[in-house]
Amino acid sequence: MTINLEVPKKFDQLIAQAHQAAAEVLRPNSRHYDTAEHERPKELDMLAALIDGMNEGGQMNGAGASGTGSRSSETTNGNGTSADHPGTRNGTNMATLLGLIEMCWGDVGMLLAMPRQGLGQAAIAAVADDEQMKRFGGKWAAMAITEPEAGSDSAAIRTTAVYDEATEEYVLNGEKIYVTSGDRAELIVVWATLDRSAGRGAIKSFVVERDNPGLKLDRLEEKLGIRASDTANFVLTDCRVPKQNLLGSAEIQEAKQGFAGVMKTFDNTRPLVAGMAVGVARACLERTREILAEAGVEIDYDAPPQRQTAAVAEFIAMEADWEAARLLTLQAAWMADNKVPNSLQASMAKAKAGRMGTDVALRCVALCGATGLGEGELLEKWARDAKILDLFEGTQQIQLLIVARQLLGLSSAQLR
Numbered sequence: 549m550t551i552n553l554e555v556p557k558k559f560d561q562l563i564a565q566a567h568q569a570a571a572e573v574l575r576p577n578s579r580h581y582d583t584a585e586h587e588r589p590k591e592l593d594m595l596a597a598l599i600d601g602m603n604e605g606g607q608m609n610g611a612g613a614s615g616t617g618s619r620s621s622e623t624t625n626g627n628g629t630s631a632d633h634p635g636t637r638n639g640t641n642m643a644t645l646l647g648l649i650e651m652c653w654g655d656v657g658m659l660l661a662m663p664r665q666g667l668g669q670a671a672i673a674a675v676a677d678d679e680q681m682k683r684f685g686g687k688w689a690a691m692a693i694t695e696p697e698a699g700s701d702s703a704a705i706r707t708t709a710v711y712d713e714a715t716e717e718y719v720l721n722g723e724k725i726y727v728t729s730g731d732r733a734e735l736i737v738v739w740a741t742l743d744r745s746a747g748r749g750a751i752k753s754f755v756v757e758r759d760n761p762g763l764k765l766d767r768l769e770e771k772l773g774i775r776a777s778d779t780a781n782f783v784l785t786d787c788r789v790p791k792q793n794l795l796g797s798a799e800i801q802e803a804k805q806g807f808a809g810v811m812k813t814f815d816n817t818r819p820l821v822a823g824m825a826v827g828v829a830r831a832c833l834e835r836t837r838e839i840l841a842e843a844g845v846e847i848d849y850d851a852p853p854q855r856q857t858a859a860v861a862e863f864i865a866m867e868a869d870w871e872a873a874r875l876l877t878l879q880a881a882w883m884a885d886n887k888v889p890n891s892l893q894a895s896m897a898k899a900k901a902g903r904m905g906t907d908v909a910l911r912c913v914a915l916c917g918a919t920g921l922g923e924g925e926l927l928e929k930w931a932r933d934a935k936i937l938d939l940f941e942g943t944q945q946i947q948l949l950i951v952a953r954q955l956l957g958l959s960s961a962q963l964r
């Protein structure tokens with residue numbers, strides 16, 4: 549199979565619409581919601597409704613934090629192939645990624661705060677049955693995996709789910725921390741274990757309504773960046789959910805089979821987080837180019853290296869790094885659309901783009917000197933926002949571990 553990484557023309561309209569929304573709604577409100585942490589960005593309600601409409605019309609498959617659902621329509625022609633590049637499919641993953649890059653050029657925190665676009669919807673779409681899709685599809689869903697004792701090692705979670713035969717409910721007990729959109733979402737997809745002694749195969753996801761009385765908000769985090777996005781910590785105390793809210797099979801499976809199912813969600817979502825880093829880094833590069841131009845420094849790609857100024861050489865090197873991250877990210881999303889196993893590429897993209905985003909943002913701040921560091925510019929904010937993209941959905945170190953395991957053919961038990 550050949551890969552053509554030119555962006556298909558059919559996405560031009562989607563990219564233009566996402567860019568317009570980013571420029572007209574996200575950018576102008578960016579600083580306000582960074583300063584007013586925990587204030588809900590009301591401008592996003594209208595934008596989210598617009599995105600819902602576009603999703604229904606098949607124009608823009610969720611330019612939000614999620615929308616990776618395998619059930620959404622593919623942007624292909626009748627025989628399932630792309631009109632631009634016959635034999636390949638450019639579907640939901642690519643559409644979502646391209647929209648996200650534009651939106652994160654606008655503001656990562658506000659994008660993450662977009663109603664109905666939470667990461668939980670990706671998990672729901674990946675494993676929900678038809679009845680569950682009817683009940684939960686299209687709702688704002690957050691994702692609660694992390695616990696005080698389980699971050700990178702998500703197989704170590706301690707939240708338990710015990711089946712109550714009398715009421716046909718699962719009873720959840722435990723603690724969940726760092727839940728993006730946890731306070732504002734309608735649903736929270738909670739990972740819990742049916743039997744802690746049975747290992748990874750016993751870990752299941754449960755849809756919990758936000759207003760469930762057994763789910764108590766403990767506190768909201770105050771953060772370095774993405775301050776427009778709420779990050780919630782919860783305690784689950786005898787939190788009862790109907791048995792129909794368990795996503796996927798209730799059987800305790802072979803560790804590999806069961807856990808691999810839940811981990812598959814990450815193959816779709818990691819390229820999206822990588823895309824967020826690509827978007828914010830592009831914003832940094834564009835603004836830095838303008839600031840350098842105002843200072844009389846022109847980027848001349850044709851001048852030989854020995855005649856470049858240090859600032860220009862630095863800028864061109866950053867652009868090359870950005871382009872490499874962008875191409876890896878497009879590749880990972882393209883593979884997901886074409887049902888080609890992409891765990892390796894998804895982690896490579898996330899590792900590369902996560903590191904590039906932080907690095908480029910900080911170097912842009914440095915290149916612009918005091919201007920870059922001041923609140924008169926968004927550069928300092930973007931440098932703060934970029935950090936999380938190298939952390940959640942698996943840290944830099946964890947992505948490298950996954951890449952190493954895949955390349956060396958070693959299991960998680962063999963290389964930890």
Ligand SMILES: Cc1cc2nc3c(=O)[nH]c(=O)nc-3n(C[C@H](O)[C@H](O)[C@H](O)COP(=O)(O)OP(=O)(O)OC[C@H]3O[C@@H](n4cnc5c(N)ncnc54)[C@H](O)[C@@H]3O)c2cc1C
Pocket residue numbers: 667690691692693694698699700701725726727728729771779936939940941942943944945946949964
């Ligand atoms: C703003 C924000 C939003 C978040 N949103 C969500 C969310 O919506 N849902 C959710 O479930 N979680 C969420 N998280 C949690 C996030 O996914 C975790 O913070 C992340 O997985 C890392 O876990 P940890 O913080 O416990 O760090 P740890 O796992 O304790 O890791 C600490 C350090 O050790 C390194 N490390 C760990 N294990 C290894 C290893 N084997 N080899 C090498 N290095 C290693 C890590 O890379 C890291 O640098 C969010 C976090 C933040 C800060």
